[in-house]
Amino acid sequence: xxxxxxxxxxxxxxxxxxxxxxxxxxxxxKKMYEISTLCGVDACAIIYSxxxxxxxxxxxxxxxxxxxxxxxxxxEIDQSKQKLNQDSFLRQRIRKTDEQLKxxxxxxxxxxxxxxxxxxxxxxILHNLSIDDVNDLQTKMVRFRKDITxxxxxxxxxxxxxxxxx
Amino acid sequence: MARKPSLxxxxxxxxxxxxxxxxxxxxxxxxxxxxxxxxxxxxxxxVEAAFVVFSPAEKAFSFGHPDVDSVVNRFLSRDVPPQxxxxxxxxxxxxxNANVRELNMQLTQLLxxxxxxxxxxxxxxEAMKAGQSERWWEAPIEELSVKQLEQLHASLQELRKNVGxxxxxxxxxxxxxxxxxxxxxxxxxxxxxxxxxxVTGFGGHAHGHGNGLF
Numbered sequence: 001x002x003x004x005x006x007x008x009x010x011x012x013x014x015x016x017x018x019x020x021x022x023x024x025x026x027x028x029x030k031k032m033y034e035i036s037t038l039c040g041v042d043a044c045a046i047i048y049s050x051x052x053x054x055x056x057x058x059x060x061x062x063x064x065x066x067x068x069x070x071x072x073x074x075x076e077i078d079q080s081k082q083k084l085n086q087d088s089f090l091r092q093r094i095r096k097t098d099e100q101l102k103x104x105x106x107x108x109x110x111x112x113x114x115x116x117x118x119x120x121x122x123x124x125i126l127h128n129l130s131i132d133d134v135n136d137l138q139t140k141m142v143r144f145r146k147d148i149t150x151x152x153x154x155x156x157x158x159x160x161x162x163x164x165x166x
Numbered sequence: 167m168a169r170k171p172s173l174x175x176x177x178x179x180x181x182x183x184x185x186x187x188x189x190x191x192x193x194x195x196x197x198x199x200x201x202x203x204x205x206x207x208x209x210x211x212x213v214e215a216a217f218v219v220f221s222p223a224e225k226a227f228s229f230g231h232p233d234v235d236s237v238v239n240r241f242l243s244r245d246v247p248p249q250x251x252x253x254x255x256x257x258x259x260x261x262x263n264a265n266v267r268e269l270n271m272q273l274t275q276l277l278x279x280x281x282x283x284x285x286x287x288x289x290x291x292e293a294m295k296a297g298q299s300e301r302w303w304e305a306p307i308e309e310l311s312v313k314q315l316e317q318l319h320a321s322l323q324e325l326r327k328n329v330g331x332x333x334x335x336x337x338x339x340x341x342x343x344x345x346x347x348x349x350x351x352x353x354x355x356x357x358x359x360x361x362x363x364x365v366t367g368f369g370g371h372a373h374g375h376g377n378g379l380f
C-alpha cells in the first residue's frame with residue numbers, strides 16, 4: 001500500500017515503471033482471484049508487457065481460453081454492452097465523479113446556509129453576504145419554519161391535545 | 167458518536183459468499199475497483215491488457231486497452247503481433263494515447279476537487295457540532311421541546327422579515343450601484359435585539375415581545 005499519491009500518467013522512469021508494474025500486476029491478479037472466489041463467477045485476465053515475453057494471465061492459459069469461449073459464445077450485443085476501453089471507462093468515471101462532486105457541493109451549501117442562519121439568529125451582524133446567500137437563506141428559513149411547525153403538530157398529536165395555547 | 171451505516175473495512179474469508187444480496191453488492195463494488203486498477207495499470211505502465219468478468223447473473227463485463235477484442239485476438243493468435251513500425255497505426259495510437267492522457271487529467275482534477283469539498287464538508291460538520299453544544303437552538307429539531315420550537319419559530323419569523331427587507335434593499339442598491347451605501351451588509355436585526363431571549367436562554371413563556379407574533 002502506497003502512502004504517496006501517484007499521478008495518473010505514464011511513468012517515464014524505466015525502473016520505477018517496472019517496479020510499479022510488478023507490484024500492481026500482482027495486486028490485480030489477487031483481486032481477480034478474490035472476486036472470482038467470493039462471488040463464484042468466471043473471470044480472466046490477459047496482460048502484455050515489455051517486461052515479459054509471454055502474456056501474464058489469470059487463472060491460467062487453459063482457464064483464460066475457457067472464459068474467452070464463454071465470452072465469445074455471447075452475441076455481439078451482449079458482449080459490447082459492457083465492453084469498455086480506456087476512453088469509455090474514463091468517461092464513465094468522470095461522469096460519476098462529477099455527480100459525486102455536485103452532490104457534495106450541494107450538501108456543503110446547505111451546511112453553510114445553516115451556519116449563516118444560526119449566526120444571524122445569535123444576533124451577529126454579517127457583512128459580505130451575496131444576493132445569492134440572502135435568497136438561498138430565505139428559501140431555507142421558509143423550509144425550516146415549515147419543518148418546525150410540522151414537528152410541533154406531531155408532538156401535540158402525540159400528547160393527544162394541543163399543548164398550552166398561549 | 168453515531169454508528170456509520172456500513173461497517174467499513176473488515177477482514178473476510180476468501181470463500182463464496184452465502185448471502186445473495188451481500189454477494190451482489192460485493193460483486194458490484196469489486197468489479198468497479200478491479201477495472202479502476204486495471205485502467206491505472208494500463209495508464210501508468212503503458213501495457214496492453216484485457217479483463218473479462220461474468221456477473222452472478224452471467225452478464226459479461228470487460229475492460230481492455232487498447233480494446234478488448236484486439237488483445238483477445240492477439241492471445242488466441244488470430245492476429246499477428248502489432249506492427250509498430252506501421253506509420254498509420256502509430257498515428258492512431260498516438261492520438262488515442264493523447265486522448266487518454268487528457269481524460270486522466272480531467273479525472274484527476276475532479277477527484278482533487280471532490281477531496282477538497284469533502285474536507286470542507288467535514289470542517290462545516292465540526293463547526294455545526296461545536297455550535298450545537300453551545301447553543302440549544304442549533305440542535306436538530308427532534309431534540310427540542312415544544313416550547314423551544316415555538317420560540318425558535320418566532321425568532322425565525324422575525325429574522326425572515328429583516329432578511330426580506332435587506333434582500334429588497336440589496337436588489338435596489340445593486341441596481342442603483344450607489345457608491346455611498348454599503349451593498350453587502352445584512353444585519354440579523356434592526357435596532358434593538360429581538361433575539362435577546364435566545365441569548366439569555368430559555369426561561370418561561372417569552373411572549374409579547376416586539377410585534378406580538380402569536
